[in-house]
Amino acid sequence: MTDYTDTARQILATNDRGGYTVPTDRLYPFQWNWDSAFVAMGFATYDVPRAYRELERLIEGQWADGMIPHIVFHTPSDTYFPGSSVWRTHHSIPTSGITQPPVFGLALKRVHDTAISQGLTDTRRRSRILYNAALRWHRWWYAARDPENTGLVALLHPWESGSDNSPAWDIALARVSTTTETTVARKDTGHVDAAMRPHDEDYRRFIHLVDTYAACEWHPERQWAAAPFKVAEIQTTAILLRSGEALLEFAREFGLDSDAQQLETFNARSRSALLAQWRPQLRRFVSRDLISGDDINAPTQACFCPLLALDLEQTMLEAATAEMNDWSDGLSVLFPSTQPTYSGFEARRYWRGPVWAVINWLLMDGLQRNGKDAMAEKLRRSTVLAIETKGFAEYFDPLTGEGCGGLGFSWTAAAYLWFLE
Ligand code: 2M8
Numbered sequence: 001m002t003d004y005t006d007t008a009r010q011i012l013a014t015n016d017r018g019g020y021t022v023p024t025d026r027l028y029p030f031q032w033n034w035d036s037a038f039v040a041m042g043f044a045t046y047d048v049p050r051a052y053r054e055l056e057r058l059i060e061g062q063w064a065d066g067m068i069p070h071i072v073f074h075t076p077s078d079t080y081f082p083g084s085s086v087w088r089t090h091h092s093i094p095t096s097g098i099t100q101p102p103v104f105g106l107a108l109k110r111v112h113d114t115a116i117s118q119g120l121t122d123t124r125r126r127s128r129i130l131y132n133a134a135l136r137w138h139r140w141w142y143a144a145r146d147p148e149n150t151g152l153v154a155l156l157h158p159w160e161s162g163s164d165n166s167p168a169w170d171i172a173l174a175r176v177s178t179t180t181e182t183t184v185a186r187k188d189t190g191h192v193d194a195a196m197r198p199h200d201e202d203y204r205r206f207i208h209l210v211d212t213y214a215a216c217e218w219h220p221e222r223q224w225a226a227a228p229f230k231v232a233e234i235q236t237t238a239i240l241l242r243s244g245e246a247l248l249e250f251a252r253e254f255g256l257d258s259d260a261q262q263l264e265t266f267n268a269r270s271r272s273a274l275l276a277q278w279r280p281q282l283r284r285f286v287s288r289d290l291i292s293g294d295d296i297n298a299p300t301q302a303c304f305c306p307l308l309a310l311d312l313e314q315t316m317l318e319a320a321t322a323e324m325n326d327w328s329d330g331l332s333v334l335f336p337s338t339q340p341t342y343s344g345f346e347a348r349r350y351w352r353g354p355v356w357a358v359i360n361w362l363l364m365d366g367l368q369r370n371g372k373d374a375m376a377e378k379l380r381r382s383t384v385l386a387i388e389t390k391g392f393a394e395y396f397d398p399l400t401g402e403g404c405g406g407l408g409f410s411w412t413a414a415a416y417l418w419f420l421e
Pocket of ligand 1: 028
């Protein structure tokens with residue numbers, strides 16, 4: 001065990017708020033959905049019961065309709081905007097009203113498999129409760145966010161992608177009004193350099209969307225009808241499908257035939273829908289703007305996330321990995337969240353170029369699935385080196401390798417622990 005493994009564990013311990021982990025102190029003082037899924041996999045490398053606990057605390061916030069919200073506000077804090085009063089969700093445990101990428105099913109499977117291999121007691125019971133929650137959430141995704149059964153699930157808010165201000169949303173988000181009845185009192189720029197964060201105008205649009213959906217009382221059908229931002233998204237769909245595969249394995253293990261049948265239908269539909277988003281001339285996958293009906297051609301990391309859940313035929317695989325190699329040329333750290341030669345690329349501004357350890361985790365998984373082990377290893381080494389040189393930053397500048405955003409960051413620590421396994 002290296003010193004950095006100890007440091008990574010120490011970061012998770014410091015960010016522990018009683019069975020759940022905040023992404024980092026002050027900047028993000030609550031429980032975030034996909035952060036916790038990654039954190040659970042990090043905990044699984046040395047403390048499986050704590051890994052279960054992370055997921056159990058997250059589903060305390062699950063809604064009656066199955067949605068697992070993107071933030072659970074377990075304990076009040078005034079260091080973050082937008083806090084629970086802005087969301088107006090009126091949920092018994094305060095939560096936000098939108099969701100985040102469903103890494104949960106995938107994380108649960110890894111925690112479960114580790115627990116089984118260690119012969120831990122109570123594993124099946126704990127996994128079964130979490131499986132039920134995950135399945136309800138997947139049903140919500142397909143009912144609420146793909147009402148026409150296309151196989152691609154849609155996002156109604158950029159925050160649902162986890163890649164908040166990605167250039168992928170530039171065109172769709174520009175249509176959203178900047179007017180809002182809420183006072184936009186940002187706290188993030190008091191914690192980190194404003195030049196690394198989304199612009200004020202983005203925030204006004206983010207909050208306009210919150211106002212719009214709060215006015216729909218967070219009812220999925222009313223939101224679908226009112227949404228001024230609606231993107232059928234490939235990264236989220238790929239994650240949903242990958243987690244759907246994990247849930248299908250659970251359903252079979254638990255002997256739940258009708259669940260298994262339903263999951264097979266969900267998975268098959270998403271698999272063919274994702275494949276249809278491949279664009280050979282671009283050598284990548286694309287999302288679709290459901291309001292304009294157009295492909296979203298902005299080159300971002302999401303374009304390669306379908307590898308996570310698809311077994312690509314050779315020509316596609318070679319084309320996608322050649323494209324990934326082109327983007328990586330001359331960088332200090334891989335893999336950039338936007339193609340460095342693209343006009344919208346910004347090396348340090350949040351999701352517009354920087355490297356995120358958890359995205360590398362997903363890309364590595366997809367590359368390994370498709371037999372591209374050497375490339376996966378390149379990503380792994382690059383991430384580990386960046387962390388060992390610059391610390392457990394929220395993300396990294398791909399040009400200089402500099403650590404940016406919040407420090408002592410939970411998902412970077414979790415990724416490091418997983419990468420060193
Ligand atoms: C960032 O997003 C939040 C809003 O959800 C924010 O900027 O306030 C994103 O990086 C997101 O992917 C992440 O889950 C969250 C907490 O780490 O921070």
